[in-house]
Amino acid sequence: MKFPVDVVAATLHRLFIGAAGTSLRKEDRQKAQELSPLLEQLARVTTKKAGVLVDACAGKSAVGLVAAALVLPRGWRVVVVERDAKRVQHAKRAAALVGNDVAVSFEEGSVSGFVDEADVVVALHACGGASDDVIDAAVAARVKHLLLVPCCYGAHPATSDERSGPGQRAAAVFVDALPRQGTVGRRFAQAVIDAERTLRLEEGGYDVDVVEFVSASVTPHNLLWRARRAHEPVRMREAARRRQRLLSLSR
Numbered sequence: 001m002k003f004p005v006d007v008v009a010a011t012l013h014r015l016f017i018g019a020a021g022t023s024l025r026k027e028d029r030q031k032a033q034e035l036s037p038l039l040e041q042l043a044r045v046t047t048k049k050a051g052v053l054v055d056a057c058a059g060k061s062a063v064g065l066v067a068a069a070l071v072l073p074r075g076w077r078v079v080v081v082e083r084d085a086k087r088v089q090h091a092k093r094a095a096a097l098v099g100n101d102v103a104v105s106f107e108e109g110s111v112s113g114f115v116d117e118a119d120v121v122v123a124l125h126a127c128g129g130a131s132d133d134v135i136d137a138a139v140a141a142r143v144k145h146l147l148l149v150p151c152c153y154g155a156h157p158a159t160s161d162e163r164s165g166p167g168q169r170a171a172a173v174f175v176d177a178l179p180r181q182g183t184v185g186r187r188f189a190q191a192v193i194d195a196e197r198t199l200r201l202e203e204g205g206y207d208v209d210v211v212e213f214v215s216a217s218v219t220p221h222n223l224l225w226r227a228r229r230a231h232e233p234v235r236m237r238e239a240a241r242r243r244q245r246l247l248s249l250s251r
Helices: 005-016 026-045 062-070 085-095 129-141 166-173 182-203 233-249
Strands: 050-055 075-082 103-108 120-127 145-151 206-212 223-229
Touching: 005 026, 005 062, 005 085, 026 062, 026 120, 026 145, 026 223, 050 062, 062 075, 062 085, 062 103, 062 120, 075 085, 085 103, 120 129, 129 145, 129 166, 129 182, 145 182, 166 182, 166 233, 182 206, 182 223, 182 233
Parallel strands: 050 075, 050 120, 075 103, 120 145
Antiparallel strands: 145 223, 206 223
16 A cells, blocks of 8 residues: 555644645655655554554654554554653644544553553654664564664764663674774664664564665665564574674673
């Protein structure tokens, strides 16, 4: 199923702006370009008659609400998870305009605890450690499908603090060995983080594809992790071995 950018843009305008004679801002037009292919991915994993979609790290809740308006069958329910109370209130007003028989509820806080009943978890541009939180929550809840687009690796991803994920902590160990050219260091660190996240999902029982879901000219954060729970013990053990090997190299 295709979702043309102009249709997505019109839906964003109806939900979040609505005033006649106005137009979307530049960042909203970019969001429509990102949502168009992401909605296609959602349509592939929401084919059953009823289910629960969790829009994690939702921000303005564009993914969950546009999916409710254009993608989801009537028996589905959307749970929007966002830390910012002001964004939640704004999204609640937009949800009243969805115009489809898809129930939408809102939760303020982190994604952990809100995915236990989820069939599908989607997180578009989950910033920094939020991507790790989404992965860990999805694995713990044995969610059937996860669609994850990480974001905001930082000015230099090879930095570490108490909120860093294991991949970021691993990358931080290599800082002294990296060349002084910042671009090289950033790419190396990002590759370590991406590899650890992929292996963590596979160790958790997921079949994982990593694809460019939009052009880098739309957003530099254009990698989509498509994870489907398969629970294949042999592959899980191999992923665990590879992940431990990766982490051991940074010790």
